[in-house]
Amino acid sequence: MSQLALLDSLTKSYPEDDDGTLDCGASAYTCAFNRCGTLLAVGCQDGRIVVWDMLTRGITKTFTGHVYAVASVCWSRNGRQLVSSAWDGNVFVWDVVSGDRLICFHFPSHPFKVQCHPKINPTRILLRHLIALGSTFSLEMQKAGY
Numbered sequence: 001m002s003q004l005a006l007l008d009s010l011t012k013s014y015p016e017d018d019d020g021t022l023d024c025g026a027s028a029y030t031c032a033f034n035r036c037g038t039l040l041a042v043g044c045q046d047g048r049i050v051v052w053d054m055l056t057r058g059i060t061k062t063f064t065g066h067v068y069a070v071a072s073v074c075w076s077r078n079g080r081q082l083v084s085s086a087w088d089g090n091v092f093v094w095d096v097v098s099g100d101r102l103i104c105f106h107f108p109s110h111p112f113k114v115q116c117h118p119k120i121n122p123t124r125i126l127l128r129h130l131i132a133l134g135s136t137f138s139l140e141m142q143k144a145g146y
Contacts, residue, residue, distance in 0.1 A: 034075045041082055043070025049084055051096070063094050065101050072113045085111040 027045035034041075039060065040052045047066035050059055068087035075082055081102065082094045087110045093103040 029069050030072050032073045032075055034079045035077070036079070039075075039079070041073045041075065043073045043084060043086075045069045047086060047088070049073060049082065049094070051082075061096065061099055063092075063099060063101075065092055066090060068110075071110060072115075074114050074116050076116045077118065081116075083114045083116055085114045 028042045029045055030043040032041050033039065033054075038054055040054055042050045042052065044050060047064065047068055047070060049063040049066075049070055051061040051063075052058070053060045063082070063084070066084065066086035066088055067090075070084055070086045072085045073082060074084075080096055082096055083091065084094065085091045089107045089110050091105040091107070091111055091114055092101050094100070095102055
């Protein structure tokens with residue numbers, strides 16, 4: 001990105017006030033927009049993941065499966081999968097359309113950050129884990145269709 005483009009983005013006007021709130025019934029711990037910015041996945045304190053449609057301001061999908069608070073959520077590049085980690089030590093890969101849990105990884109302590117690889121869709125998940133002052137793992141999904 002050129003310096004001129006960076007400076008141009010800093011001079012644009014943005015709303016001074018918020019234009020509302022999204023209430024999912026529990027404290028939000030983490031959130032992530034899909035690539036288009038039309039959907040917002042919110043990881044909640046009660047273990048749910050709530051997906052909001054930003055155009056209608058309505059809930060489009062709720063994922064349940066984590067027992068403790070969701071620490072991190074990330075969209076796959078194509079937006080068809082959502083990856084979540086929680087304080088229960090689980091990392092789940094969700095199918096956004098069906099709501100099904102496709103894959104589950106379990107760790108002895110909670111992974112605090114998951115991130116899908118930006119180019120490989122969505123076969124590689126980068127995982128930041130709290131063991132020995134933090135370790136980074138790369139998980140390869142080996143399942144039909146990936």
